[in-house]
Amino acid sequence: MVSKLTDLTISEALDLLNKKEISSVELTKAHLDEMERARFLNAYITETPELALKTAEESDKKRASGATLGRLEGIPIANKDLYCTKGVRTTAASKILSHFVPPYESTVTQQLKDAGTVMLGKVNTDQFAMGGSTMTSYFGVTKNPWADETGAYNLVPGGSSGGSAAAVAAGLCMGATGSDTGGSIRQPASFCGITGIKPTYGRCSRYGIVAFASSLDQAGPMARSVKDCALLLREMAGFDAKDSTVADLPVPDYMQALTGDIKGKKIGIPREYRSKDLNPQVATVWDKGIAYLKDAGAEIVEISMPYTKYALPVYYIVACAEASSNLSRYDGVRYTTRVDGKTLDEMYENTRTDGFGSEVIRRILLGTFVLSAGFYDAYYTRAQKVRRLIYNDFVEAFKSVDAILAPAAPTTALSYEAMKNMSPVDTYLGDVFTTPSSLAGVPSLALPVGLAENGLPVGLQVIGKHFDENTVFQVAQALETAAAFDKKPHYVKG
Amino acid sequence: MSFNEKTIKNIAHLARLRFPEDQEAKFMQDINGILDWVEELKEVDVSQVEPLVSVSPRESAIREDVVTVGGLQAELMANAPESAHGFYVVPKMVE
Numbered sequence: 001m002v003s004k005l006t007d008l009t010i011s012e013a014l015d016l017l018n019k020k021e022i023s024s025v026e027l028t029k030a031h032l033d034e035m036e037r038a039r040f041l042n043a044y045i046t047e048t049p050e051l052a053l054k055t056a057e058e059s060d061k062k063r064a065s066g067a068t069l070g071r072l073e074g075i076p077i078a079n080k081d082l083y084c085t086k087g088v089r090t091t092a093a094s095k096i097l098s099h100f101v102p103p104y105e106s107t108v109t110q111q112l113k114d115a116g117t118v119m120l121g122k123v124n125t126d127q128f129a130m131g132g133s134t135m136t137s138y139f140g141v142t143k144n145p146w147a148d149e150t151g152a153y154n155l156v157p158g159g160s161s162g163g164s165a166a167a168v169a170a171g172l173c174m175g176a177t178g179s180d181t182g183g184s185i186r187q188p189a190s191f192c193g194i195t196g197i198k199p200t201y202g203r204c205s206r207y208g209i210v211a212f213a214s215s216l217d218q219a220g221p222m223a224r225s226v227k228d229c230a231l232l233l234r235e236m237a238g239f240d241a242k243d244s245t246v247a248d249l250p251v252p253d254y255m256q257a258l259t260g261d262i263k264g265k266k267i268g269i270p271r272e273y274r275s276k277d278l279n280p281q282v283a284t285v286w287d288k289g290i291a292y293l294k295d296a297g298a299e300i301v302e303i304s305m306p307y308t309k310y311a312l313p314v315y316y317i318v319a320c321a322e323a324s325s326n327l328s329r330y331d332g333v334r335y336t337t338r339v340d341g342k343t344l345d346e347m348y349e350n351t352r353t354d355g356f357g358s359e360v361i362r363r364i365l366l367g368t369f370v371l372s373a374g375f376y377d378a379y380y381t382r383a384q385k386v387r388r389l390i391y392n393d394f395v396e397a398f399k400s401v402d403a404i405l406a407p408a409a410p411t412t413a414l415s416y417e418a419m420k421n422m423s424p425v426d427t428y429l430g431d432v433f434t435t436p437s438s439l440a441g442v443p444s445l446a447l448p449v450g451l452a453e454n455g456l457p458v459g460l461q462v463i464g465k466h467f468d469e470n471t472v473f474q475v476a477q478a479l480e481t482a483a484a485f486d487k488k489p490h491y492v493k494g
Numbered sequence: 495m496s497f498n499e500k501t502i503k504n505i506a507h508l509a510r511l512r513f514p515e516d517q518e519a520k521f522m523q524d525i526n527g528i529l530d531w532v533e534e535l536k537e538v539d540v541s542q543v544e545p546l547v548s549v550s551p552r553e554s555a556i557r558e559d560v561v562t563v564g565g566l567q568a569e570l571m572a573n574a575p576e577s578a579h580g581f582y583v584v585p586k587m588v589e
Contacts, residue, residue, distance in 0.1 A: 103569035201549050215548050241557070245550040313532040324509060331510070333582050338575035344585050348510040361511060362524055368509040369497065369525070379532070384545030386538050391546055424524050425531045441549030466551070 005030035006171030007492070010075055010228040013174060017063070017074050024063075024074030027174075028056035028118050031076045035120065035172045038491065041143045041153070043167040045081045046089050047121040052076065055118045062116075070116025072235060078173035080164050081122035082129055083109045083219075084208040088119075092210040093127045093137035096355025099336040106208025107240045108177060108219045115235040120173050124163030127357045128327065129184055129212045132430040133419055134162035136359040144192060144413050145170040145491035146456055153491075155413040155456070158188030158430075164222045165192035170491045175223035175232050179209060181216045182315050183409070183434025186446035189222055190408035190459025193448040193489060195480075196222035197229050200467045201441035202247040204233075205240035213322035214245075216315075216438050226447060226477040230254035233469065249467060257470035262478040263297035265471075268401035272308035277410045277432050281452035286407050289449045289460045292482035293405065293475070301401050305393040308436055310386050315435040316428060317370050317383035323360075324367030330355065362424060387439050394440040394463075403475045404463040407433050408446040412456035433461070443469045445476045449483045457487065497526050 005027055008016070016022045032049050059074040084090050084102035091097045105113070113119070127136040133156035134142040142162045144155040146169070157166040161178030165188035168176050178185040180198035189196035197220050204219040211217060221232030237251045269290060274283065294300050332338035332351030339354045341347035356364070370379035397404060410432055419427060437444045443466075446459040462479065464472035502522045506512055513521070567580055576583040 100573060103566060103572065202551055215550075241555075244555050245548070245552060247551050249551075307538075310535060310538060313535050316528065317532060317535075328509075332575060333584055334570075334574060336573050336575060341585065344587050345510065347585050349512040352509075353511050353513060356511075358521075362521060362528075364509050364511065365502070365505055365521060366525055366528055368505050369501070372505065372508065375496070381545055382535055382538075382540060383532075384547060385540035385543040386535055388543050388546035389538065389540075391549065423527055425527055439549075466549075 006034045009225045010174050024056040024059040028052050028076045038170050042140050043142050043163045044121045045124050045139045052118050052120050073116030076118045076120050078120050078123045078167050078176040080125050080177050082210045093125045095138045096330050096337050107205035108236045111235050123167050126160035127360050129160040130359050132159045134159045136357050142166045145489035147490040154415045158191035160184040162188045168194045168222050169489050178222045179219050181212050182438045183431040185220045186408045186434050189446040191413035193457030195229050195447040197445040200443045203237045205243040205246050207242035211326040213319035226480050230473050254473050257473045258477050265298045266301050266401040267293050267298045268301050268303040268397050268404040270303050270305045272305050273406045279411045282407050282458050285450040285458040296478045303397050307389045307393050311390050311436040314383045314386045320363040320367035321371050321380050324364045391440045398465045408459040408461040412452045437463050443472050445472050448485045
């Protein structure tokens with residue numbers, strides 16, 4: 001036997017499966033065992049071991065029979081519990097959907113099934129993907145598999161895709177789906193020392209993903225290498241008649257972008273990201289990343305993106321406005337939970353007040369307010385106008401550079417204790433470097449580049465032009481090779 | 495700030511939410527904190543800027559007006575908190 005099965009990357013495992021050195025059942029069992037050992041991390045909301053083993057057995061039979069195989073045949077993965085999975089409970093980590101069993105499958109998870117993957121279960125997230133820590137989950141917080149300086153598991157995994165990030169980092173799946181509205185793939189990837197990409201808005205179908213903010217929500221993969229993310233995204237992406245915002249463009253073969261050569265590529269370093277919010281330990285790793293790319297032959301260009309500092313307030317107005325509209329469907333009539341009332345309105349109010357957590361309620365209230373008569377123009381329309389200026393910042397920057405390198409998050413993983421005592425606005429600051437690219441709709445990949453002095457991983461993001469995931473993967477892989485980040489979380493080191 | 499007791503009652507009603515007074519005060523404080531923070535957007539000159547509504551590259555698509563999915567009544571009703579004869583049941587609205 002080679003190294004531990006739960007330490008393999010997807011591309012290594014595919015190789016061993018194809019050589020028949022391991023079976024999908026063995027690989028799946030190893031992950032199910034690890035999931036059981038790691039229950040204290042609370043990465044999964046729903047485990048589906050029987051379904052996983054059945055799928056793995058079928059996959060092994062298929063391989064033995066010489067039938068045509070999916071490109072990810074036999075690979076065990078986890079799905080964020082925001083993706084509707086037919087016949088498997090989908091909660092959005094909320095009380096209001098805690099018993100919801102979708103009668104249909106999301107397009108992205110269907111495509112991953114068709115590619116031969118084995119679903120291990122549904123992983124935790126902030127409630128309705130609203131948060132940066134998994135602390136707003138109705139099913140309890142997920143623990144980061146990286147321990148703090150005392151060796152205790154007291155750190156958040158980030159969010160909202162915190163269950164995905166923790167599961168990938170701890171070896172509880174080989175890769176996972178995440179979703180990113182304002183940083184929900186990239187910030188947890190950074191906190192857990194893994195890799196994740198938010199592709200261009202319109203690259204993946206949103207059909208069957210519980211909606212948060214529809215002009216921003218985007219599906220994406222999280223895994224332990226750039227190549228694995230490329231392998232997963234290749235299956236997740238593509239046109240879908242069921243989502244009118246998906247681009248009708250062919251999906252490039254991202255594998256071909258992984259040449260390792262970035263000589264002559266122009267990499268922009270936005271000076272506005274060196275703000276007061278940036279922790280100096282993170283800045284040090286950013287400088288290292290810049291040096292790695294320069295040594296690999298890239299040309300480093302300082303750029304200015306003057307509207308950067310407005311991205312966060314714009315994001316919270318736009319996202320909450322859209323959320324208040326999207327979440328109006330949870331009315332106690334169609335989605336399993338109801339709290340009775342004497343009148344229809346009273347039933348609505350009782351159901352919604354009981355079924356939503358306080359962060360979700362806060363965002364619905366804010367969103368309803370900025371869309372209400374008398375305040376619409378002052379808040380919502382103004383935010384949409386500033387959003388255009390932020391978008392233009394990126395269009396302008398990409399006239400002179402091929403990609404942008406920036407920190408993914410202003411800090412390393414924070415402790416639950418620290419986050420509990422923060423005001424809502426203070427917790428929102430964790431998205432300061434990810435919301436600009438979300439508002440512009442451009443692709444961005446976060447990968448671990450080094451450890452901070454506190455021993456915790458720091459991720460950087462490589463941001464590219466609309467629909468140019470190829471350059472993002474190319475630059476990210478060169479950075480990955482140069483950084484040679486091989487540090488493992490305490491949970492994995494044991 | 496414009497988010498006072500009257501506003502929160504009105505907004506909560508619009509969103510079909512209702513809370514006891516102490517919670518109401520907490521939400522009011524939180525939202526005023528957020529509204530103070532977003533004030534900085536007022537310093538941006540947007541007089542010549544069109545709102546950006548969508549970054550989707552695609553025009554709204556038109557398709558034939560035909561049923562593509564159907565016959566799912568039983569599956570959909572399976573998630574209803576209360577149903578009868580294939581219909582959703584809600585509290586009585588008309589006396």
